Amino acid sequence: MDGFSSSISANSGTISGTLNQSELMEEETNMELRRGPWTVEEDLQLMNYIANHGEGRWNLLAQGAGLKRTGKSCRLRWLNYLRPDVRRGNITLEEQLKILELHTRWGNRWSKIAQHLPGRTDNEIKNYWRTRVQKHAKQLRCDVNSKLFKDTMRYIWMPRLVERIQAQRGSTTTTTTTLEALPPLCGAADDGGNRSYTPDENSSTAASSDSMGTSQMSMLSDFTAETSSTNSHGMQVQHSSQIGHGGYQQRLTSPYGYADHGHGLGSNQGGQLEGDMWLGSSEGVWSDEEIWLLQQHYLSYGL
DNA sequence: AAACACTTCAACCGCCGCTAG
DNA sequence: GCTAGCGGCGGTTGAAGTGTT
Numbered sequence: 001m002d003g004f005s006s007s008i009s010a011n012s013g014t015i016s017g018t019l020n021q022s023e024l025m026e027e028e029t030n031m032e033l034r035r036g037p038w039t040v041e042e043d044l045q046l047m048n049y050i051a052n053h054g055e056g057r058w059n060l061l062a063q064g065a066g067l068k069r070t071g072k073s074c075r076l077r078w079l080n081y082l083r084p085d086v087r088r089g090n091i092t093l094e095e096q097l098k099i100l101e102l103h104t105r106w107g108n109r110w111s112k113i114a115q116h117l118p119g120r121t122d123n124e125i126k127n128y129w130r131t132r133v134q135k136h137a138k139q140l141r142c143d144v145n146s147k148l149f150k151d152t153m154r155y156i157w158m159p160r161l162v163e164r165i166q167a168q169r170g171s172t173t174t175t176t177t178t179l180e181a182l183p184p185l186c187g188a189a190d191d192g193g194n195r196s197y198t199p200d201e202n203s204s205t206a207a208s209s210d211s212m213g214t215s216q217m218s219m220l221s222d223f224t225a226e227t228s229s230t231n232s233h234g235m236q237v238q239h240s241s242q243i244g245h246g247g248y249q250q251r252l253t254s255p256y257g258y259a260d261h262g263h264g265l266g267s268n269q270g271g272q273l274e275g276d277m278w279l280g281s282s283e284g285v286w287s288d289e290e291i292w293l294l295q296q297h298y299l300s301y302g303l
Numbered sequence: 304a305a306a307c308a309c310t311t312c313a314a315c316c317g318c319c320g321c322t323a324g
Numbered sequence: 325g326c327t328a329g330c331g332g333c334g335g336t337t338g339a340a341g342t343g344t345t
Contacts, residue, residue: 058331109333123314126334127311306345307336311342315336318332321329
């Protein structure tokens with residue numbers, strides 16, 4: 001980390017002897033550029049500058065703020081961390097459901113997905129997808145882009161999320177989703193069961209909503225991303241993005257959101273003791289038994 | 304207690320599209 | 325029409341924290 005914090009050249013490979021005047025000047029400028037983790041002082045510099053001058057051209061902003069950072073770096077730091085409305089903390093069940101649904105529809109269009117999750121950044125969603133969803137795909141030993149995994153999400157994972165959200169709301173409505181309810185997977189042609197699975201060519205193909213159950217869709221349309229959370233500066237932030245009707249109001253209790261998720265002092269960052277907001281059980285979506293059952297189910301279809 | 308394994312996420316990189324000159 | 329500069333985006337990396345052996 002310390003090596004990172006020191007000033008380094010962006011063109012470390014260039015041989016100074018071969019540079020002309022302007023290149024030397026550029027080299028000199030690059031020499032001053034800082035990379036790696038931001039310091040508190042830099043954060044303050046950037047926040048103060050934006051508070052006084054607003055956002056603008058990032059390269060000029062970096063210079064104006066007296067930061068030895070690239071404009072890109074400033075932009076990233078601001079958008080992903082310093083912006084007052086950035087939500088931190090665990091992704092809620094509703095957000096998880098939304099991410100799954102939107103990813104089914106758009107694939108890895110993280111920024112587009114993030115637009116529908118107020119306060120969440122594309123980087124955060126991308127990280128969640130990689131660390132959580134892909135992990136479970138790995139557990140099920142299938143490609144995250146395969147139709148197999150997409151159908152698992154659609155027919156098992158998402159209904160389960162809906163159930164949990166309903167349970168959380170104290171609703172009496174239940175959605176029955178069992179392994180038996182899992183349709184012969186994926187478009188499962190009536191071909192006698194002999195099929196081979198290959199990952200989709202295009203991860204964003206999917207069709208999404210129309211393949212979802214009614215209860216899922218109503219849940220999604222009912223989803224109101226109105227939450228209160230605490231941003232990285234400890235400020236209380238209200239987010240309201242009414243997507244459908246209904247009055248879902250989940251008030252986040254931890255200083256870092258639903259539950260502390262590694263941003264507080266002494267919090268658990270790695271490992272699996274984060275209370276697993278990711279669908280629930282201690283290890284994640286599936287228990288060992290469920291994984292086994294799913295695998296058996298897939299095997300029975302010759303997958 | 305130490306070494307190793309695993310997880311998370313901030314930050315960087317490279318590419319692409321847009322736009323002003 | 326060309327080009328340089330810039331912002332935005334998705335993919336990737338690696339430091340650091342935590343769990344496990």
